[in-house]
């Protein structure tokens with residue numbers, strides 16, 4: 001694993017508490033508490049007050065052909081419920097790149113998945129995930145798994161994530177998006193992809209599901 005942590009700001013607290021940027025220590029407390037705290041302090045940037053259930057995490061990765069997959073990218077991994085499922089299935093020939101913006105949640109990920117071969121956990125902004133891939137010499141990805149709160153992103157950043165994902169996908173690849181508002185954003189994803197399917201997951205808090213999108217429309221994205 002090669003975590004990317006921004007250089008410490010010299011003006012910042014020299015002794016930050018565990019889990020804060022620069023502390024070098026893993027954040028304490030159960031995953032649900034870390035998510036709840038992040039949600040209470042950052043609201044729409046986090047979008048969910050609890051980590052995804054195991055049912056939801058498995059829905060996200062269901063049907064991936066691990067014999068074929070060479071690279072899987074996860075955007076907005078939170079405390080890592082989907083990463084955990086991913087890691088269980090990773091083959092020696094499959095690389096996984098996991099990106100999380102929040103330093104505390106990313107600290108949990110880095111502590112939890114330290115030493116997992118073929119896994120990069122990056123503290124960074126998923127809207128520039130193509131740059132992280134380029135730095136690692138990864139030209140294409142087989143599957144993009146997004147837990148990002150895309151509907152609450154500014155339209156240009158949401159477009160950037162969807163277009164970059166779509167353009168980075170290998171033939172036959174999928175873009176998968178978590179949601180806790182079943183089917184509400186179906187049309188939004190259908191603007192970018194020819195084939196959008198929704199998998200409902202009642203066993204999550206709150207109930208939600210996963211959009212599985214294939215076949216980037218290419219060229220200019222149709223008008224909203």
Ligand SMILES: C[S@@+](CC[C@H](N)C(=O)[O-])C[C@H]1O[C@@H](n2cnc3c(N)ncnc32)[C@H](O)[C@@H]1O
Nearest residue numbers: 048051052076077078100101102125126147148
């Ligand atoms: C709804 S939570 C999903 C967390 C996790 N995937 C799960 O299933 O429990 C959304 C996550 O996206 C992260 N996030 C939001 N904006 C981001 C960005 N621009 N780049 C990377 N991560 C981001 C948040 O910090 C949060 O952890």
